[in-house]
Amino acid sequence: MLQRFFILCSGADNSLLETCSKGEQNKYAGIGATVFFTAVMAFLASAYALYTVFDNYFAAIGFGLVWGLLIFNLDRYIVSTIKKTGRFSNELFQAAPRLILAIIIAIVIAKPLELKIFEKEIDRVILEQKNAFTVENQNQIATxxxxxxxxxxxxxxxxxxxxxxxxxxxxxxxxxxxxxxxxxxxxxxxxxxxxxxxxxxxxxxxxxxxxxxxxxxxxxxxxxxxxxxxxxxxxxxxxxxxxxxxxxxxxLMARITALDTLPWLPSFFIFLLFLCIETAPIIAKLLAPRGEYDVKLSEAEDELKSWATQKAQQRASLIKADHILNDRVYGDISTEEELYAYKMKRARELMKQQQEAFYKSQTKVF
Structure with a gap:
């Protein structure tokens, strides 16, 4: 059950993966687990960040859950769309936009947890700032x-x-x-x-x-x-x-500003940690070797492309043949005297009706 859930998280085709070996299934279960736990970390980080803003557990959990699901869906989509072609440069090119986005998301995820980890140091800095603001406020009011x-x-x-x-x-x-x-x-x-x-x-x-x-x-x-x-x-x-x-x-902004006054090296290593966590799904997919599932998926896609190409060619041939037949049918009909006489008769009657209608419209004017 757990393996099926993680395979679902990986975005792989479960029906196709079931025809593959156990090792291949375990590989994609591992990729799915990476996607899942990345989303869990995103949920925890965003929930804490929003709690510092709203100071409300329900709002923090609600927005954190939405953010976690967003990251989960994004990671699952990106991992599932990277095709294992056997050429690392091609796969890296596919993953490049996701890696850039991962840096941005890692910053967003890491910052709230940095605030929690260095909470005591930040409280000291904020206390000093509050004391300075208190004196400054009193002096400004005194003026x-x-x-x-x-x-x-x-x-x-x-x-x-x-x-x-x-x-x-x-x-x-x-x-x-x-x-x-x-x-x-x-x-x-x-x-x-x-x-x-x-x-x-x-x-x-x-x-x-x-x-x-x-x-x-x-x-x-x-x-x-x-x-x-x-x-x-x-x-x-x-x-x-x-x-x-x-x-x-x-x-939140005051605490981030206070965090920036602390030594940068610990925060930088925490950022690197979460950057690794956030890019873990894509790195796992890039490092995974081309396996049985990738071969079968590529074959299925090739079969679909061949079938779609064949259907398109058949439709084009049918349309071409239909045009030729229509040209011959209407060409033969156009030479029949009976059809010519009938159409001339109907055209003569139509012109008479048009002339009578025009005459009536002109006589109404006078």
């Missing part, structure tokens, strides 16, 4: 808020500087009226005279202005700090909203 935050910060610094300047002014006035009271400056008279009172009033007025300025600027600073807090909240919200995009940066 949207930084000008406004800097402007508000400068405004707060200006308000604080205004308070500090006023405090320095009040402190200076305080030192002046104290020095006046101590007699160390101004009138240099010890005691609290009129000048002292004047300078004390000036200090008190400046102190009152300072208190009012502190109150006013404090409310302004509080409002500005609230704006900065709102901007920081908006910044954190935007970072939180965009972070999932960075975290989900682990799709």
């Amino acid at each position: 949207q808020f930084s000008p406004e935050v800097d402007a508000i910060t400068n405004e707060i610094d200006a308000l604080k500087s205004e308070i500090a300047t006023k405090e320095n002014e009040v402190n200076a006035l305080y030192d002046i009226y104290i020095s006046e009271a101590e007699g160390t400056s101004g009138t240099q008279k010890l005691g609290k005279g009129p000048v002292y009172k004047e300078k004390r009033d000036k200090h008190d007025a400046a102190l009152a202005d300072l208190q009012a300025l502190k109150t006013t600027n404090a409310s302004k600073i509080e409002a500005l700090e609230a704006q900065i807090s709102t901007l920081k909240t908006n910044y954190d919200t935007k970072v939180a909203d965009t972070q999932p995009i960075v975290e989900n940066f682990d799709g």
Whole structure:
């Protein structure tokens, strides 16, 4: 049963192969097994690749099965159409398009399995990329808020500087009226005279202005700090909203890009392995010697071609003979007076009817 299944996979004519030796049947069963397992590898590789895209087992298995069947049908067709003529150059010419296609398919098959084999190394590279993207994303978002935050910060610094300047002014006035009271400056008279009172009033007025300025600027600073807090909240919200995009940066293309950053030699050997697997059916057919089945198949095709050629020649001879007979029959009939008189009579009646119909159509116009 298993041998019959693999022979079916090889694309060989089972009824013709049954007339051949057991060795010939085993040879084609081996070729069919190669075709089958190549399709199985294609199914596994494509299913894993599509799982990384859709993250769904049913979709991955469904599309993987379609891809595996496609590769199976393609390999089976190519293997079955390579004719063993005994001339390797001719057989290689037949297989050349399939070999080119095998390289493309090998790349498609090998890449997903490379992603699985080097999964841990790829995860490390992707983690580094995510960290870099996170910092870059935060910096880009910060550039949207930084000008406004800097402007508000400068405004707060200006308000604080205004308070500090006023405090320095009040402190200076305080030192002046104290020095006046101590007699160390101004009138240099010890005691609290009129000048002292004047300078004390000036200090008190400046102190009152300072208190009012502190109150006013404090409310302004509080409002500005609230704006900065709102901007920081908006910044954190935007970072939180965009972070999932960075975290989900682990799709198929991202993983392939990460794989390309790893050393190329291991990936190259894996590609060679799958290239060998993918070309195995065609190589097996090319390396297989011309056997009993190939001879019988060639004879059957030659018999069919001979029979088709004979039938075509017979049809051509029949058509030629029929033309000759028709020419003779119609030539003999054309000389009979009775047929000539009858045809003349019918032609005369037809012309009369045509003239009457033309006359009626003309009289309708007037």
